[in-house]
Amino acid sequence: MNSKTLFDKIWDSHVVKSIEDGPDVLYIDRHYIHEVTSPQAFNGLKERSIPVFRPGKTLATADHNIPTRNQHLQIKDQLSRNQVERLSENCQKYGIELFGLNDPKNGIVHVIGPELGYTLPGMTIVCGDSHTSTHGAFGTIAFGIGTSEVEMVLATQCILQPKPKRMRITLDGKLHKGVTSKDIIMFIISRISASGATGYFVEYCGSAIRSLSMEGRMTICNMSIEMGARGGLIAPDETTFEYLKKLPSIPGIDDLEASVNKWKNLHSDTDAVFDKELKFDAASIKPMITYGTNPGMGMAIDDTIPLSDDNGNKASSSFLKSLDYMGFKPGMKLLGHPIDYVFIGSCTNGRIEDFRAFAQIIKGRRKAENVTALIVPGSKKVEDQMVAEGLTELYKNAGFEVRQPGCSSCLAMNEDKIPLGKYAVSTSNRNFEGRQGPGARTLLASPLSAAAAAITGKISDPRDFMTEEEKVKI
Amino acid sequence: MPKVKFDILESTCVPLPFENVDTDQIIPARFLSATSRQGFGDNLFRDWRYTKSGEKNTDFILNDPHFNGKVLVAGKNFGSGSSREHAVWAIFDYGFRAVVSSFFADIFMGNALNNGLLPIVISEVLLKKLLDLIQKDPGTKVKIDLEKQIFTILSTGDSVKFNINPYKKECLLKGLDDIDFLLSIKGLITSYENNKIQVK
Structure with missing residues (x-):
């Protein structure tokens, strides 16, 4: 009782x-x-x-x-x-x-x-x-x-x-x-x-x-x-x-x-x-990405955008307005879609393990020319730890600049804004319209998926860039 | 917190027939740098209300002179996202006194009640009917009676009882404030602290 x-x-x-x-x-x-x-x-x-x-x-x-x-x-x-x-x-x-x-x-x-x-x-x-x-x-x-x-x-x-x-x-x-x-x-x-x-x-x-x-x-x-x-x-x-x-x-x-x-x-x-x-089965989960303008609009990264909203309504004005804002269409595949920005940081994914995960994929590779990357540690301690572990150097060698800590592009109150119409693969938590700057198009994902996008310049499956041994570590 | 009294409101409505209107739409983060509560109404729904070049977006409902009033009627899950109370201040400062939807996000609901903005939950069916009525006739009026907890569409006579926490209702009717109440029980809070420390 x-x-x-x-x-x-x-x-x-x-x-x-x-x-x-x-x-x-x-x-x-x-x-x-x-x-x-x-x-x-x-x-x-x-x-x-x-x-x-x-x-x-x-x-x-x-x-x-x-x-x-x-x-x-x-x-x-x-x-x-x-x-x-x-x-x-x-x-x-x-x-x-x-x-x-x-x-x-x-x-x-x-x-x-x-x-x-x-x-x-x-x-x-x-x-x-x-x-x-x-x-x-x-x-x-x-x-x-x-x-x-x-x-x-x-x-x-x-x-x-x-x-x-x-x-x-x-x-x-x-x-x-x-x-x-x-x-x-x-x-x-x-x-x-x-x-x-x-x-x-x-x-x-x-x-x-x-x-x-x-x-x-x-x-x-x-x-x-x-x-x-x-x-x-x-x-x-x-x-x-x-x-x-x-x-x-x-x-x-x-x-x-x-x-x-x-x-x-x-x-x-x-x-x-x-x-x-x-109840959910962990084995049914794949790397995820969002395609719309609220965090509920997410799918497996190798999936296609649904043809209708959660209620099966194909003509839902909210659903269509959302896809229109993103420049997407129902049924579209996102893998291979070009992106412009990558943001790793925020209270969701701005801790040392997140930067280690990102490093695992960019190590020995280079940032894609078309990508602007915002690499923002969640705290001074994380920033210091990145230096101590050699991650900051590794990021630099791969063409990435590590910024100083803050909320940054997660809500874009400061100057770290994603420009109008640009696509950002972001490890933050919200893909709302204009969240990362007026007209910005946010695709929420994990640090691994953000890293895969950063080196290819397009939406990519992070599993393609990991050895079997690396996958075990994550 | 401002002390605002709410009793009976009769008004035309502004329809916003979208779901999941989040607080970043209500007031974008880049307008949160102020340190007072005033003036946020100017930037309410900023990125929908104005074009990228700063001109008024004539397609947006707040810029349509046919629609005005003190009641905002919006799709489900209104006010989701950030806890920014600025969203409520912006809606209130613009002139709205009530928001009607089939579903509100929790934090927004609490913030609204703490600022004299009345959130009213009605069924999806009635919400759709109301949105259609307003679109057809922008003169459609509603009446909100907080004391009786009755929401009425005046032209059709549709009338429903809405829920509100009795404590919060009392606060709104009398213009009372949570902080006054909490300060009045400070002795109790202190004895809670003392007992809790003993338990440890």
Whole structure:
């Protein structure tokens, strides 16, 4: 009778108060902020003349609106500069730790949180950014919030939140060679659509999920929002604990072994009931690519574009409008289609394993002449690691320039925009119209597929560029 | 957060018959550099409203003088994608007070309710009917009664009850604010913190 899902266990232990017929008052353990969605929240505190309630539980970084070249110079765009400066002022005024531009710990909020040991199992984590779901990889309840809610957390360390329903997605079976965690999540979204998990919090289970590294799990949880889910989480296990044990330090934890023993209880009870259950076979997944303007419009890279939308409607105005924007037609094959840009980076695929995967294919090869590549590490630490492992040199020898960290072309707030009508194979998370710049045409894919496109100048199957031995490593 | 009261609204509508209208369409990221909440309405649906050269796109519905009103009627999964509250500020700043669809993305729904923009979910069938009616007659009016939770198409008399969280309804009717409420229970929050630390 008392069986609970992992989601329920964490949620219920964070409820300060339940409002009858209303939302729960949920206590937040960790709050991440960045320059774009926080200034209006700080304005609200100022208008009310109230302090930040628990400044030690909020951490800040500048990532969305910063350049990826010459970060030591003043930011050229005045509005962007103002926003980044405002973040520094607010953090100083309210006593919040900031990993700002040029700080050796700076980076994309969802990359630095885990790598600095601030994201820990069992926590509730929020940030004014929908990809906060990334942190669910550690067995946390982590989700994106709006600026009004950022203000609530700053003011009271709580938010008002209706409890979502529970969904379990189980992925068993053996993954094929050359299939990455990016392909897994793109496959799931293509099956259930960009709104298929709206109203739910997802727990990912199964042997194929268990086999993934922490970075792979972060990629999966990161894109939970792209199927509408409030968030996604994976129960912590030895892989999680090993990752945490290897970190140089974990702020606030003195006895890691004791904490690990406690975290071992963080799993759904065997007879816990979910509101919805979905099961997929890992062996049926191939490298994926999107063909439309939402992440649900994805297919195997060697497949053809469907003839109709999800409901079988050939004349759907949304479906046709989307293909028209992309310059594609129903039934078209995408392999061999020329591309113009490649972007590797973002909170989805901007970690060291992603750059290693990309390197595996470009090693000993050259960037295609027709391709402009944006290679953007997710953090300073990733950037440093790339240098240390010789990846930066390897990229350079293959004709690629490695930029400085930031969100960059994922949302194109800075100058890293894809021009009108150009095709970009991108390891980011959204292929919305204009997401990477006005008129830009985004094709979401894994770092391996991005690498294959970068060296051929066209949409290519990454498996064609891997030896049998290399495929095993991925 | 602004304190906005919502009671009864009677208005013509602007139709946007597309599915999955994401927050990047509502307000593209390159317009998110402001540090206040005001002025986002100018760039609402920016890349649909204006051509690449900055001219008004006369094909887009917001530029068609026949269609106006305080109610936006849109296809399913409206507001998907980024958590940017700027999307709601842009819609509100432009002059809309309610958005009607068969399905909203979660974060958008929460953001709307926190800013006095009422999201109303109606069935796919009624949504299609409403979109067709507005296309045929831009003068088609709807009435939204929040107190009674009734949505009515005035010309046809189609009337349905819509759902809203009772707490949020109360907030909207009275112009109350979540932060006022949370501040009022700070003692409870502190005792939660103390108990939680003891458990550890």
